[in-house]
Amino acid sequence: MPTFPDDLISLSVFGLGYVGCVSAACLASRGYRVIGVDANPAKSEFLRQGTSPILEERIGQLTAESVASGLLTVSDDPEQAVLDTDITLVCVGTPSEPGGGLSTRYLERATEDIARALAVKAGWHVVVFRSTMVPGTCEDVLIPTLERGSGKRAGSDFGVCLNPEFLREGSSVRDFLDPPKTVVGESDPRSGEMVMQLYDGLPGPRFRLPIAAAEMTKYVDNSFHAMKVAFANEIGAICRSLGLDSHTVMEVFLADTKLNISTAYLRPGFAFGGSCLPKDLRALTYTARHHDLDVPLLANVLPSNEAHLRRALDVVTSSVRRRVGIFGLSFKPDTDDLRESPLVELAERLVGKGYQLKIYDANVYMSRLTGANRAYISERLPHLGELLTDDADEVVEHAEVCVVGTREPAVVSAIDRCTDDHLVIDLVRLPGAERRRDDNSYVGIGW
Ligand SMILES: NC(=O)c1ccc[n+]([C@@H]2O[C@H](COP(=O)([O-])OP(=O)(O)OC[C@H]3O[C@@H](n4cnc5c(N)ncnc54)[C@H](O)[C@@H]3O)[C@@H](O)[C@H]2O)c1
Numbered sequence: 001m002p003t004f005p006d007d008l009i010s011l012s013v014f015g016l017g018y019v020g021c022v023s024a025a026c027l028a029s030r031g032y033r034v035i036g037v038d039a040n041p042a043k044s045e046f047l048r049q050g051t052s053p054i055l056e057e058r059i060g061q062l063t064a065e066s067v068a069s070g071l072l073t074v075s076d077d078p079e080q081a082v083l084d085t086d087i088t089l090v091c092v093g094t095p096s097e098p099g100g101g102l103s104t105r106y107l108e109r110a111t112e113d114i115a116r117a118l119a120v121k122a123g124w125h126v127v128v129f130r131s132t133m134v135p136g137t138c139e140d141v142l143i144p145t146l147e148r149g150s151g152k153r154a155g156s157d158f159g160v161c162l163n164p165e166f167l168r169e170g171s172s173v174r175d176f177l178d179p180p181k182t183v184v185g186e187s188d189p190r191s192g193e194m195v196m197q198l199y200d201g202l203p204g205p206r207f208r209l210p211i212a213a214a215e216m217t218k219y220v221d222n223s224f225h226a227m228k229v230a231f232a233n234e235i236g237a238i239c240r241s242l243g244l245d246s247h248t249v250m251e252v253f254l255a256d257t258k259l260n261i262s263t264a265y266l267r268p269g270f271a272f273g274g275s276c277l278p279k280d281l282r283a284l285t286y287t288a289r290h291h292d293l294d295v296p297l298l299a300n301v302l303p304s305n306e307a308h309l310r311r312a313l314d315v316v317t318s319s320v321r322r323r324v325g326i327f328g329l330s331f332k333p334d335t336d337d338l339r340e341s342p343l344v345e346l347a348e349r350l351v352g353k354g355y356q357l358k359i360y361d362a363n364v365y366m367s368r369l370t371g372a373n374r375a376y377i378s379e380r381l382p383h384l385g386e387l388l389t390d391d392a393d394e395v396v397e398h399a400e401v402c403v404v405g406t407r408e409p410a411v412v413s414a415i416d417r418c419t420d421d422h423l424v425i426d427l428v429r430l431p432g433a434e435r436r437r438d439d440n441s442y443v444g445i446g447w
Pocket of ligand 1: 014015016017018019020037038039040043091092093094106107109110130131132133165166167168169
């Protein structure tokens with residue numbers, strides 16, 4: 001039996017499926033001592049023999065080498081595995097329940113085993129959840145299970161981290177060693193630091209976050225990836241029905257790294273609008289329907305936008321205050337274009353419900369005077385035209401509720417002058433707004 005230095009960090013890995021096997025073999029290949037544990041004896045036996053229970057590029061060789069070197073071993077005693085190691089990675093399955101919810105039964109069972117070991121363990125131990133779980137699961141279900149079972153406190157007597165895995169089956173060893181990013185949610189900085197160190201030398205950006213935010217990152221990624229596939233396939237189906245080569249069309253789309261394959265449009269804010277996006281989505285989904293094509297993703301983008309607008313309306317109406325100030329009216333800053341602006345829609349619905357409005361938008365106010373947008377305002381929105389002012393402070397004075405739809409500097413300073421008596425609904429997350437997240441008189445709808 002080989003001997004290892006006493007200060008060598010050692011890990012136990014619970015669950016030897018795709019994530020667990022790859023984590024165990026890759027960490028052992030990086031020089032850590034790893035003990036694998038699985039509820040299925042057949043999987044444990046495979047690994048004990050130096051054979052990977054999963055089929056993946058390079059995993060067979062890595063597993064055989066790690067087992068032969070003595071760095072990767074297997075235990076049938078979960079509690080002893082925790083007692084013999086510094087860090088436990090939990091990689092058990094989290095399948096769907098029949099209703100779509102996430103089953104935490106395997107997580108809870110593994111966590112109970114770990115808690116029993118923590119109850120009698122003297123040294124510092126970090127429990128790291130790698131399984132995918134909906135935000136809140138760790139803090140609401142797993143940490144209480146660990147604390148109840150061990151009689152100890154997370155963050156002070158032992159550490160808990162959430163370290164989602166971003167590997168793709170088929171290229172998982174490559175992805176583990178060349179990750180797109182490393183994310184660690186932590187109960188305390190010491191534990192976060194210990195877990196981050198496991199990945200020292202690996203490329204990609206690193207993030208240390210609150211535990212629930214780390215849980216969410218995995219869902220953001222997977223839902224976006226699924227949406228990308230569905231989007232490409234719906235576009236492909238429309239192209240095909242129009243006799244177009246979808247791959248030629250998508251090459252052009254993909255070549256645009258300013259607006260398409262970029263960070264553009266991905267920060268939560270208010271609904272979209274303007275003279276192009278709503279009109280073009282309507283025309284494209286109409287064309288699909290005309291060709292008997294079902295494109296539910298594209299067809300539901302405008303309803304999603306409407307739902308977002310309604311969220312803003314609901315915050316105003318549930319505030320039971322009648323005097324409302326709106327900052328920004330055009331569909332985006334630095335323009336006076338009001339066509340299909342969601343802020344116009346919001347203002348019109350509030351006027352329709354009898355709210356007393358004042359609206360600040362310097363660009364729109366000017367165009368009303370100079371004629372650029374005059375006809376549109378006087379013909380389509382005569383009632384809103386009368387509510388416009390170019391004095392942001394006048395709106396603050398009028399309003400009990402301030403709805404912020406622009407990050408214009410004059411608006412930032414006007415909102416700074418709001419008192420605790422104002423309810424501020426910040427649709428655009430003004431600079432510094434994150435500091436007021438817990439303030440009941442300052443709310444967002446997408447942040
Ligand atoms: N497969 C992927 O590509 C991938 C990628 C990223 C994240 N994830 C997430 O990682 C988690 C694991 O996924 P997977 O594909 O590796 O699952 P898997 O089903 O392949 O493996 C899970 C293993 O956990 C074992 N297990 C169950 N209960 C146990 C317990 N109490 N103690 C010890 N072992 C136990 C099972 O026997 C099984 O071998 C899931 O939450 C999944 O959503 C998966």
